[in-house]
Amino acid sequence: MPQTNGSQAAQPREAAQLRQAAEDAFAEEIAALRAADDRPRPPNWQLSPQAVVTYLMGGRLASGFEITPKYIGERRLMEVAVATLATDRALLLLGVPGTAKSWVSEHLAAAICGTSRLIVQGTAGASEEAIRYGWNYALLLAKGPSREAVVASPVMRAMNEGRIARVEELTRIPSETQDSFITVLSEKTLPIPELNEEVPARKGFNLIATANNRDRGVNELSSALKRRFNTVVLPPPATIEAEIAIVETRVAALGRAFEIPAEPPGADQIRRVVTIFRELREGVTADGKAKVKQPSGTLSTAEAISVVGSGLALAAHFGDGRLSAHDLVSGIAGAVVKDPVQDAIVWREYLETVVKERTEWKDFYRAARETA
Ligand SMILES: Nc1ncnc2c1ncn2[C@@H]1O[C@H](COP(=O)(O)OP(=O)(O)OP(=O)(O)O)[C@@H](O)[C@H]1O
Numbered sequence: 001m002p003q004t005n006g007s008q009a010a011q012p013r014e015a016a017q018l019r020q021a022a023e024d025a026f027a028e029e030i031a032a033l034r035a036a037d038d039r040p041r042p043p044n045w046q047l048s049p050q051a052v053v054t055y056l057m058g059g060r061l062a063s064g065f066e067i068t069p070k071y072i073g074e075r076r077l078m079e080v081a082v083a084t085l086a087t088d089r090a091l092l093l094l095g096v097p098g099t100a101k102s103w104v105s106e107h108l109a110a111a112i113c114g115t116s117r118l119i120v121q122g123t124a125g126a127s128e129e130a131i132r133y134g135w136n137y138a139l140l141l142a143k144g145p146s147r148e149a150v151v152a153s154p155v156m157r158a159m160n161e162g163r164i165a166r167v168e169e170l171t172r173i174p175s176e177t178q179d180s181f182i183t184v185l186s187e188k189t190l191p192i193p194e195l196n197e198e199v200p201a202r203k204g205f206n207l208i209a210t211a212n213n214r215d216r217g218v219n220e221l222s223s224a225l226k227r228r229f230n231t232v233v234l235p236p237p238a239t240i241e242a243e244i245a246i247v248e249t250r251v252a253a254l255g256r257a258f259e260i261p262a263e264p265p266g267a268d269q270i271r272r273v274v275t276i277f278r279e280l281r282e283g284v285t286a287d288g289k290a291k292v293k294q295p296s297g298t299l300s301t302a303e304a305i306s307v308v309g310s311g312l313a314l315a316a317h318f319g320d321g322r323l324s325a326h327d328l329v330s331g332i333a334g335a336v337v338k339d340p341v342q343d344a345i346v347w348r349e350y351l352e353t354v355v356k357e358r359t360e361w362k363d364f365y366r367a368a369r370e371t372a
């Protein structure tokens with residue numbers, strides 16, 4: 001096959017990717033950590049557990065190299081998660097929507113084994129093949145069952161290569177199918193009965209699953225499977241300051257990725273969005289003085305990030321490049337009002353009883369009234 005000039009061609013293509021995997025986006029950080037890492041590494045890990053936690057929480061290396069924080073929250077949670085992966089137990093990241101479960105799972109896999117792409121998306125339709133293996137039917141018919149005709153699932157590949165496989169939304173997978181993980185996790189091998197063979201897991205193999213405890217009742221984990229996981233519950237940001245920091249960091253990264261030609265949002269704008277989300281989520285105003293009705297949908301940090309992100313795009317392309325209340329209002333109302341009747345009442349009441357009373361929020365109240 002004709003090759004274009006390798007190094008030059010690779011650069012623009014990478015940069016043109018809409019979303020880079022963590023191991024590519026943070027390749028430099030991982031390489032720097034690796035170079036500085038003199039602690040023992042579990043078999044087949046590219047970093048020591050300490051270095052993985054530094055990658056997640058951020059820090060400065062002896063060389064002065066800055067590692068950006070990926071997870072903003074309690075360090076201990078990341079330590080427990082990383083320590084779990086160094087044992088024979090798998091890791092289950094549990095939490096309400098938007099608490100960075102998928103985000104942490106991706107960064108853990110990238111830092112530990114160099115790829116976050118060995119991933120099974122849990123859906124109601126997920127089959128055993130998606131977890132174990134399938135067949136290349138053309139080869140199967142032509143030559144009969146053979147290793148060549150086996151189409152490995154991401155889990156099988158992770159076992160083979162001694163890497164981390166990720167399972168997103170584990171509890172959306174039907175219970176019978178979930179049970180395929182039991183053999184994988186307890187026997188550390190994947191049998192292929194058709195060939196009378198099995199694929200043993202190499203050292204370094206493990207599994208990170210995420211599940212949303214808001215969707216509870218979709219498919220509970222069987223107790224047999226639960227016992228094979230250590231669960232780490234990721235909580236919503238404890239303080240408003242932490243939540244603002246998360247939104248600020250993520251919006252800045254999104255602004256760069258989408259090349260949005262706008263000024264970075266003012267801290268007061270972000271604080272306002274986060275305050276509104278927290279008050280509606282918790283059902284009480286920030287000063288604890290007044291009760292607020294709660295809307296039906298989730299108002300997680302993830303939604304706050306996307307509201308500010310879309311606001312920035314509006315400001316850049318249809319405004320003067322500076323994020324204004326006007327650019328945020330429709331996004332916030334859209335996030336709050338999921339049920340057109342009930343939530344519309346909740347939002348209106350919040351505007352009239354809380355927003356209107358805050359003198360420094362006048363611009364926002366006015367913009368909201370105009371859009372309503
Ligand atoms: N504590 C946090 N630290 C850093 N980023 C966070 C934190 N909480 C949320 N985020 C950000 O929120 C966004 C959403 O996170 P993510 O998609 O991982 O949520 P999730 O828990 O998997 O949600 P879901 O249950 O809906 O799948 C990500 O961009 C992530 O960076």
Ligand SMILES: [Mg+2]
Nearest residue numbers: 101102103210
């Ligand atoms: Mg997720």
